[in-house]
Amino acid sequence: MLVQILLPILFLLTAVGVYFGLTDPVIYGGGLFSSGDSGIVDLREEKKTLTQAMEDAKALQERAAELERQAASISPDNITRLDNFLPDSVDDIQLVVDLNTIASRSGMGLGEVKLGADQTRRRSVERETGQAVPAVETVAVSFTVDGSYGQLKAMISDLAKSLRILEVKQLKFASVAEDGSETGRYKYEITVETYWLK
Known part of the structure; x- marks a missing residue:
């Protein structure tokens, strides 16, 4: 048991x-x-x-x-246009040549060109992968042009249509008088900024 x-x-x-x-x-x-x-x-x-x-x-x-x-499949022309739109560096001389070409198309001459110091703009935005967005460098360029208001409008329109990103930051103007009489011409001092990836 x-x-x-x-x-x-x-x-x-x-x-x-x-x-x-x-x-x-x-x-x-x-x-x-x-x-x-x-x-x-x-x-x-x-x-x-x-x-x-x-x-x-x-x-x-x-x-x-x-x-x-x-x-x-991207054509070489489109790659060149993209590099012009947001390049990885800025060629100061080419930038001045581009601005002079835009001014001359409007019947204005470029003068008193001043290049500002490079500045870095960091964005706090991060991609979905967690990687930081590349820093964007800017450079300010100041220059003067002489001409009528219509010529200035044409030049600003050409700046807006340019392949390179050019942002107008400042525009000053003064009347150009000859022998004390109005001529309808003005001296414009324009400051633009352009961008590139750092």
């Missing part, structure tokens, strides 16, 4: 010991007799994470290939 009572209790204790000593550590990791390896649950989570990482890597490769195809 003692055997009938003790034997089931012994089997029950053995089953509990096997579960907590062997089965539980295999499923969840850890335990008294474990070798420190991860359990089945941890391995399934790791597999899920690695599978997701592989899918993301494949999607990124496909996106990179698509972007390379798109970049290859």
